[in-house]
Amino acid sequence: QKEVEQNSGPLSVPEGAIASLNCTYSDRGSQSFFWYRQYSGKSPELIMSIYSNGDKEDGRFTAQLNKASQYVSLLIRDSQPSDSATYLCAVDGQNFVFGPGTRLSVLP
Amino acid sequence: EPEVTQTPSHQVTQMGQEVILRCVPISNHLYFYWYRQILGQKVEFLVSFYNNEISEKSEIFDDQFSVERPDGSNFTLKIRSTKLEDSAMYFCASSGPSGGVNEQFFGPGTRLTVL
Numbered sequence: 488q489k490e491v492e493q494n495s496g497p498l499s500v501p502e503g504a505i506a507s508l509n510c511t512y513s514d515r516g517s518q519s520f521f522w523y524r525q526y527s528g529k530s531p532e533l534i535m536s537i538y539s540n541g542d543k544e545d546g547r548f549t550a551q552l553n554k555a556s557q558y559v560s561l562l563i564r565d566s567q568p569s570d571s572a573t574y575l576c577a578v579d580g581q582n583f584v585f586g587p588g589t590r591l592s593v594l595p
Numbered sequence: 596e597p598e599v600t601q602t603p604s605h606q607v608t609q610m611g612q613e614v615i616l617r618c619v620p621i622s623n624h625l626y627f628y629w630y631r632q633i634l635g636q637k638v639e640f641l642v643s644f645y646n647n648e649i650s651e652k653s654e655i656f657d658d659q660f661s662v663e664r665p666d667g668s669n670f671t672l673k674i675r676s677t678k679l680e681d682s683a684m685y686f687c688a689s690s691g692p693s694g695g696v697n698e699q700f701f702g703p704g705t706r707l708t709v710l
Contacts, residue, residue: 532701582643585637
């Protein structure tokens with residue numbers, strides 16, 4: 488059973504701080520990794536994709552991948568209250584597997 | 596900006612009835628997916644579809660479920676003989692070729708309530 492694990496949270500950070508979200512996965516053959524944001528009652532929204540070891544930056548978001556450690560992370564710089572949502576890690580091996588999500592709360 | 600659309604937004608049905616959930620993927624996408632999310636739980640993969648056939652399916656996607664692309668735009672999920680535990684949000688997604696084969700874009704979902 489391929490698993491994707493995330494801390495469920497809630498992770499609370501003050502406005503303007505850096506939020507750090509972590510994800511581990513079990514399938515060593517996975518090649519593609521994704522972060523989605525899901526507001527309550529809404530559908531997942533793609534934020535970032537990462538395929539190679541290292542960092543990938545897009546605006547305030549940085550995704551980090553370490554395949555040897557089977558670890559993916561998402562950093563959100565200058566966190567805003569509008570970033571408050573559940574962040575889903577997804578891993579594409581044989582099937583697309585989502586983690587349970589980490590609930591982020593950015594406090595004004 | 597192109598987006599995935601789904602209808603209806605909310606479907607209420609009686610246990611044992613059949614429902615069809617409809618999706619219109621992004622027009623130049625080639626890969627289509629269905630997921631479900633039971634309230635308070637994680638998003639679960641059901642099935643992927645490419646070139647007019649199922650490419651992968653999960654253990655959840657048993658004989659109760661079927662998918663079809665009846666024309667050039669729609670992608671449907673049929674659930675036969677619905678059960679109480681089928682109550683969930685059902686999301687359609689599509690991907691490729693633009694933006695990468697694996698980058699899946701989700702529709703707004705259909706909330707299915709089985710009474």
